[in-house]
Amino acid sequence: MTTDATVFVVDDDQAMRTSLQWLIESTGLSVQTYESADVFLASHYPGRPGCLLLDVRMPGMSGLELQGYLMRQGYRLPVILITGHGDVAMAVKAMKAGAVDFIEKPFHDEDLLRSIRNALEFDQKHRASRSAKADIAMRLAELTPREHEVMAMVTDGKSNREIAAALGVSSKTVEAHRARVMEKMRAESLAELVRMALLVAVDSPL
Known part of the structure; x- marks a missing residue:
C-alpha cells in the first residue's frame, strides 16, 4: 500500500474526529480531519492519494451531498460513509452512486480499519490503471x-x-x-x- 496515502475525515463532531484520528494514526496512516464539507473543499486539492471518511448527517452540506459534488467534479477519491441506523437506506443508495463502503454506528474499530485498508487499496489500483491509460494514450497519439x-x-x-x-x-x-x-x-x-x-x-x- 502506498505510504503517501491520507485518510480524510469529515465529521462535525469534534470528539468523533479526535477518536477517529487517534485510531487511524495508530496504524501508521496519515490523517487529516475537517469539521465540515465546506472546510474540506476549501483546503483539499484534487489528485492526492487516499480515501474520504464521511459522516452522512452534517450541518450545511451533508456527507451524501459532498460525495455527489465530488463525483460531478470528476474526483475519484474512494468514499466510506459513517451512518446511524436511520441512514442505512441512504448509505446503500450512496454506494450505488459510487461510495465503496458504509460503516454503521456504533462500529468496531477493526471493521472501520478494514474498510479503510480496502478503500486505500482500491485507490492505489485505480491510480495505477489511470497512469497506465495515460501512458497508452500518449503512444496512441x-x-x-x-x-x-x-x-x-x-x-x-x-x-x-x-x-x-x-x-x-x-x-x-x-x-x-x-x-x-x-x-x-x-x-x-x-x-x-x-x-x-x-x-x-x-x-x-x-
Whole structure:
C-alpha cells in the first residue's frame, strides 16, 4: 500500500474526529480531519492519494451531498460513509452512486480499519490503471490515421489478408503498418496490444 496515502475525515463532531484520528494514526496512516464539507473543499486539492471518511448527517452540506459534488467534479477519491441506523437506506443508495463502503454506528474499530485498508487499496489500483491509460494514450497519439485503422482491425481479430482487402492495399503494406504499430505501442505481442486497446477503451475518466 502506498505510504503517501491520507485518510480524510469529515465529521462535525469534534470528539468523533479526535477518536477517529487517534485510531487511524495508530496504524501508521496519515490523517487529516475537517469539521465540515465546506472546510474540506476549501483546503483539499484534487489528485492526492487516499480515501474520504464521511459522516452522512452534517450541518450545511451533508456527507451524501459532498460525495455527489465530488463525483460531478470528476474526483475519484474512494468514499466510506459513517451512518446511524436511520441512514442505512441512504448509505446503500450512496454506494450505488459510487461510495465503496458504509460503516454503521456504533462500529468496531477493526471493521472501520478494514474498510479503510480496502478503500486505500482500491485507490492505489485505480491510480495505477489511470497512469497506465495515460501512458497508452500518449503512444496512441504517435500513430498515423492509417496505423490507427490497422491497429483497430488487428485488435478486432482481423487477419492481414482481411485488413488488406478492407483498406485496398497489399498484405505486405499491412505487415509494414502492423510492425510500426507494434513498435510505436511498444507491444511485445498481439495479446499485449489487445490488452492496451481494451484498457483505453474502458469508459472511465483519467
